[in-house]
Amino acid sequence: MALIDCLRAANNARAADYQVLYIAGQRVGLIRRTQKSLLADYGFHLHAQGEALHWQSQGDCAAHTALLADICRQLAKDGIVQGWRDVLYPIAIDYQQLPLALVERAAMPLFGARGYGVHVNGLVQKTDGIYMWLGKRAADKPTSPNKLDQIAAGGLPYGISVFANMQKECAEEANIPAALSAQARAVGMGSYYHEVANGIRADMMFFYDLWLPADFIPSNSDGEVAEFFCYPLSEIIAMLRQDNHSIKYNSALAIIDCAIRHQLITPDEAHYQSICHLLRAQDHFGENFPV
Numbered sequence: 001m002a003l004i005d006c007l008r009a010a011n012n013a014r015a016a017d018y019q020v021l022y023i024a025g026q027r028v029g030l031i032r033r034t035q036k037s038l039l040a041d042y043g044f045h046l047h048a049q050g051e052a053l054h055w056q057s058q059g060d061c062a063a064h065t066a067l068l069a070d071i072c073r074q075l076a077k078d079g080i081v082q083g084w085r086d087v088l089y090p091i092a093i094d095y096q097q098l099p100l101a102l103v104e105r106a107a108m109p110l111f112g113a114r115g116y117g118v119h120v121n122g123l124v125q126k127t128d129g130i131y132m133w134l135g136k137r138a139a140d141k142p143t144s145p146n147k148l149d150q151i152a153a154g155g156l157p158y159g160i161s162v163f164a165n166m167q168k169e170c171a172e173e174a175n176i177p178a179a180l181s182a183q184a185r186a187v188g189m190g191s192y193y194h195e196v197a198n199g200i201r202a203d204m205m206f207f208y209d210l211w212l213p214a215d216f217i218p219s220n221s222d223g224e225v226a227e228f229f230c231y232p233l234s235e236i237i238a239m240l241r242q243d244n245h246s247i248k249y250n251s252a253l254a255i256i257d258c259a260i261r262h263q264l265i266t267p268d269e270a271h272y273q274s275i276c277h278l279l280r281a282q283d284h285f286g287e288n289f290p291v
């Protein structure tokens with residue numbers, strides 16, 4: 001298995017299967033063609049203009065949020081939205097812009113709205129090279145149970161800064177003290193279009209590198225991580241090459257990005273240019289949609 005296959009697995013959605021969603025004239029989501037009538041049945045009526053779909057709801061963010069909450073609760077009641085979190089995510093053109101609506105996290109794929117998250121590379125420098133801590137996700141996680149993930153990672157809810165969210169995830173998932181997680185450095189972003197059962201995850205990830213003391217041992221406090229492992233980064237890359245599906249698909253992107261920056265993956269790698277492109281497939285929302 002080539003590393004490019006990890007990127008293709010993360011970007012498994014086909015552009016032809018989706019139409020762009022506009023709210024208040026702003027391009028904010030992707031609607032699966034086969035789900036338009038389903039959404040209409042629940043009161044989410046869309047007006048087509050060519051290939052574009054427009055939600056012509058009147059009102060402000062609060063009004064949009066209330067309407068979508070009613071729709072999403074009914075969808076959850078009927079089993080279409082699963083893994084309800086009671087966490088609101090913004091629908092907006094950019095994470096720094098005021099949202100047009102807030103929607104339950106589990107329902108985000110239905111609207112193909114851009115979600116954001118943080119992925120922390122917990123790194124250790126040893127005499128024989130760079131090591132990385134990975135956490136095994138708990139068996140009862142609603143998404144990707146039992147998969148290997150970063151030492152700390154999580155979605156970005158509404159109303160919290162990226163850095164504060166990174167520190168929160170570090171504390172909850174790995175018991176990393178605030179004084180230590182404050183040393184994490186933002187090193188870039190990644191993105192992907194990943195098809196899931198009820199729609200598409202059109203997500204962007206903020207990558208952080210956190211160099212940990214050799215004697216630091218992470219432990220979990222929120223029940224979301226079953227156990228931790230510390231592997232040489234080169235060995236983790238080898239796992240990805242071996243068609244190893246034990247690593248969560250978007251975590252694989254963060255690992256590959258880290259390995260590129262630390263010279264474990266170089267321009268002589270097969271498909272290097274495509275790998276770098278697919279790491280950031282969403283530079284222009286809904287336009288650089290890999291097929």
